[in-house]
Amino acid sequence: MEKRSAFNHRFLPYALLVPQLAITVVFFYWPAIQAVWQSFLLQDAFGLSTAFIWLDNYRDLFSQPDYYQTIVTTLVFSGGVAVLSLSLALLLAVQADKQLSGAGVYRTLLIWPYAVAPAVAGVLWAFMFQPSLGVIARILRDDLGIDWNPLLNSDHAMIMVVLAAVWKQISYNFLFFLAGLQAIPKSVIEAAAIDGARPARRFWTITFPLLSPTMFFLIVVNIVYAFFDTLGLIDAMTAGGPGKATETLVYKVYADGRLGGDLGGSAAQSVILMIIVIALTAIQFRYVEKKVTY
Amino acid sequence: MAEVTLKDVRKVYPGGVEAVKGVSFDVPDGHFCVMVGPSGCGKSTLLRMIAGVETITSGEIRIGERIVNEIEPSERDIAMVFQNYALYPHMRVYDNMAYGLRNRKTPKDEIDRRVREAARILEIDALLDRKPRQLSGGQRQRVAMGRAIVRRPKVFLFDEPLSNLDAKLRITTRVEIKKLQKALGTTSVYVTHDQLEAMTLADMLVVMNAGRVEQIGAPLAVYERPATTFVATFIGAPAMNLLKMGGAEPALLLDNASVPAEGAIIGIRPEDFAIGAGDTAPAGGVALPLTVGAVEKVGPESFVYGTLDRGDNVIVRLPGQHAPAPGERAVAIAAREKLHIFSVDGQQRL
Ligand SMILES: Nc1ncnc2c1ncn2[C@@H]1O[C@H](COP(=O)(O)OP(=O)(O)O)[C@@H](O)[C@H]1O
Ligand SMILES: [Mg+2]
Numbered sequence: 237m238e239k240r241s242a243f244n245h246r247f248l249p250y251a252l253l254v255p256q257l258a259i260t261v262v263f264f265y266w267p268a269i270q271a272v273w274q275s276f277l278l279q280d281a282f283g284l285s286t287a288f289i290w291l292d293n294y295r296d297l298f299s300q301p302d303y304y305q306t307i308v309t310t311l312v313f314s315g316g317v318a319v320l321s322l323s324l325a326l327l328l329a330v331q332a333d334k335q336l337s338g339a340g341v342y343r344t345l346l347i348w349p350y351a352v353a354p355a356v357a358g359v360l361w362a363f364m365f366q367p368s369l370g371v372i373a374r375i376l377r378d379d380l381g382i383d384w385n386p387l388l389n390s391d392h393a394m395i396m397v398v399l400a401a402v403w404k405q406i407s408y409n410f411l412f413f414l415a416g417l418q419a420i421p422k423s424v425i426e427a428a429a430i431d432g433a434r435p436a437r438r439f440w441t442i443t444f445p446l447l448s449p450t451m452f453f454l455i456v457v458n459i460v461y462a463f464f465d466t467l468g469l470i471d472a473m474t475a476g477g478p479g480k481a482t483e484t485l486v487y488k489v490y491a492d493g494r495l496g497g498d499l500g501g502s503a504a505q506s507v508i509l510m511i512i513v514i515a516l517t518a519i520q521f522r523y524v525e526k527k528v529t530y
Numbered sequence: 531m532a533e534v535t536l537k538d539v540r541k542v543y544p545g546g547v548e549a550v551k552g553v554s555f556d557v558p559d560g561h562f563c564v565m566v567g568p569s570g571c572g573k574s575t576l577l578r579m580i581a582g583v584e585t586i587t588s589g590e591i592r593i594g595e596r597i598v599n600e601i602e603p604s605e606r607d608i609a610m611v612f613q614n615y616a617l618y619p620h621m622r623v624y625d626n627m628a629y630g631l632r633n634r635k636t637p638k639d640e641i642d643r644r645v646r647e648a649a650r651i652l653e654i655d656a657l658l659d660r661k662p663r664q665l666s667g668g669q670r671q672r673v674a675m676g677r678a679i680v681r682r683p684k685v686f687l688f689d690e691p692l693s694n695l696d697a698k699l700r701i702t703t704r705v706e707i708k709k710l711q712k713a714l715g716t717t718s719v720y721v722t723h724d725q726l727e728a729m730t731l732a733d734m735l736v737v738m739n740a741g742r743v744e745q746i747g748a749p750l751a752v753y754e755r756p757a758t759t760f761v762a763t764f765i766g767a768p769a770m771n772l773l774k775m776g777g778a779e780p781a782l783l784l785d786n787a788s789v790p791a792e793g794a795i796i797g798i799r800p801e802d803f804a805i806g807a808g809d810t811a812p813a814g815g816v817a818l819p820l821t822v823g824a825v826e827k828v829g830p831e832s833f834v835y836g837t838l839d840r841g842d843n844v845i846v847r848l849p850g851q852h853a854p855a856p857g858e859r860a861v862a863i864a865a866r867e868k869l870h871i872f873s874v875d876g877q878q879r880l
Binding site: 421426429430431432434437441442445446 | 581582583602603604605606608609610612614616617618619620629630633634677681
C-alpha cells in the first residue's frame with residue numbers, strides 16, 4: 237500500500253494552499269502594490285483628480301526638513317526602546333533563571349503586558365503620566381521636584397512614549413531571553429565557576445556571548461516593533477506631539493495620509509518603510525542562518 | 531597538593547531526595563580515589579559538593595587544611611572534568627584552556643607556555659585554533675583534560691569522563707589518565723559506574739550504594755574481601771555467584787565452618803570455580819553438581835551457565851576453550867579459601 241496515494245490528486249496541494257495565499261495576496265501584496273502605485277500619483281484633496289507624477293512624491297519628501305527631523309525622532313525612539321526593553325528584559329530573565337521557586341508567578345506577571353492592546357496601554361500610561369491627575373506625574377512633581385509636563389515638554393513626551401513602548405515589549409524579550417538562558421548547559425556555567433570566574437565575569441564571558449544569537453534576533457525584532465508597531469500607542473498618548481516631538485516615521489505616514497490627506501506623499505513614505513522592513517528581515521535571515529557567533 | 535577529607539557529608543535536595551546519607555572518608559595527598567556505584571547512588575552529587583557547585587546539607591568537606599563548605603567553587607583551587615566535557619562552545623580550544631589562567635590574572639607569556647605544554651602532553655597542539663564543535667568526542671575529552679591540567683590545581687575531580695567515548699578509546703584514555711595523574715601527583719577523585727574502570731584506575735576504591743559507602747579499600751583488597759554482598763556482586767564481572775543457605779545447610783556443605791543458626795550466604799566468584807569429574811570436594815571446599823544450560827566461548831576464556839541441583843543458577847568461568855557441552859552434567863568445585871561467607875541479610879562478611 238502506497239501511503240502517498242492520498243495525495244495523488246494533482247490539484248489538491250494547490251487547493252490547500254489557496255486560503256493562505258489568498259490572505260497573503262489580499263492583505264499584503266495587494267495593499268503593497270497599491271501603495272507603490274499610489275506613491276507615483278498626485279491626488280487633489282477631494283480625490284477628484286489624479287495625475288501620474290513618477291518620483292515627485294519622493295523628491296518632495298526628501299526636500300522637507302520635517303522628514304529628516306522625523307527620521308531622527310524615530311532613531312531616538314527606536315534606539316531608546318530597543319536598548320531599554322532589551323536590557324531590562326535580560327536583567328529580569330537572569331533573575332528568573334536563577335531562582336526556580338516562584339518563577340511561575342513571576343513569569344506570568346511579566347507576560348501580561350504583552351496581552352494588553354497597544355491603544356489601551358497607551359491610555360493607561362498617558363493617564364499615569366497625566367500632569368494634573370496621574371499617579372507617577374504626582375510623584376515626580378511632589379516628591380522629586382520635577383516640573384513634569386509631557387503635554388508641553390517634548391523630552392518628557394519622548395520619555396513617556398519610550399517607557400510605555402518598553403513596558404509593552406519587555407514580556408516578549410523576557411520570554412526569549414529566558415528560553416535562551418535555559419538552553420545554556422548548566423555544566424558550562426559550573427565549569428567557568430570552577431575555572432575561577434566570579435558571577436559577573438561568568439555572565440560577561442560565558443552567558444552573554446552564548447546568548448548572542450537570541451540577542452541579535454531580538455534587536456531586529458525590537459527595532460521592527462519600535463518602527464512599526466507603536467502607532468496605536470503613540471496615537472493614544474501624544475498623537476505625535478507636542479509639536480512633532482514624538483512623530484515617528486510610521487506615525488507620519490498615518491498623520492500625512494489619514495489626517496493630512498496627502499495620499500501620494502504618505503504612500504511614498506510607506507514604500508520607504510516597506511523597504512526598511514525588507515532590509516531588516518533580510519539581515520535577520522542572513523545572520524540567523526549563520527548562527528551569529530559560534 | 532592537598533588531601534581531601536569528608537566528614538559525615540549529607541545532601542538532601544529541595545523536594546526531599548536524600549542523595550547522600552552521611553559519607554566520611556579521607557583521600558590522602560596524591561592518591562587516586564575512585565568512587566564507584568550504580569547509577570543514582572549519589573556519586574555525582576558527592577563530587578559536585580567537593581567542587582562547590584552543590585551546597586552541602588550537613589557535614590564537613592576539607593581540601594588541604596581548609597574547610598570549604600562556605601567557599602565558592604572559584605576559590606577552591608580545584609579542576610573538574612565533566613561527563614559532557616562542558617567546554618565553552620564559543621571559545622577556541624586555546625581560549626578554553628587559557629580561561630582559568632586568565633581568571634587568575636596569570637601573565638600572558640606564562641599562560642601561553644602552559645597552554646602549549648598541556649597541548650603537547652595531550653597531543654592536541656594541532657587543534658588549538660578550533661572551536662569545540664569542530665572536534666571529535668575523543669578530542670573534546672582531551673581538551674577538557676587540558677583545561678584541568680593547565681591550572682595545576684590542588685585536586686582533580688572527574689565525573690565519568692570516559693562514558694561518552696567508544697570502547698577502544700575508553701581503554702587507551704583510561705591508561706593515559708592514570709599515567710598523567712601519576713606524573714603530576716595531583717590528588718584526584720574520580721566517579722564512575724564502571725567497575726573495571728574503577729579497578730584499573732584507583733589507588734583507593736570507595737564503593738557506594740544508595741547514598742552510603744559500602745566499602746573503602748585498595749581495589750584488590752576489595753575484590754578479595756568484599757564487605758557486603760552488594761560489593762561482592764558489583765565488583766568483578768561476571769558477578770559473584772551467591773548461594774543462600776538456610777539453617778544447617780552451610781555447616782553440612784562446608785563441614786566444620788562456624789555459621790550462625792539462621793544460615794548464611796555463600797559467595798563464589800565464577801573464576802574461582804573449576805569443573806571436576808567426581809563430586810569429591812577439596813578439603814573444606816564445595817562440590818556442586820549442576821546441569822549445563824549454555825556455554826559461551828570467547829577465545830581466551832569460556833563461560834558456563836548452569837543450574838545447580840539445589841536450584842540456583844551459577845556462572846563458571848574457565849580459562850581456554852575447554853568446557854562441558856550444554857545439557858551435560860558436571861560438578862563445580864571451589865576450594866575453601868575461595869569462599870566468601872556473608873550474613874543472611876548480606877550486610878556483613880563472616
Ligand atoms: N538537582 C537535583 N534535584 C533533585 N534530585 C536530584 C538532583 N540531582 C540528583 N538528584 C537525585 O539524587 C540521586 C543521586 O543522583 P546522582 O548524584 O546524580 O547519582 P549518580 O551520579 O551516582 O548516578 C538520584 O536519586 C537523583 O535522582
Ligand atoms: Mg552521575
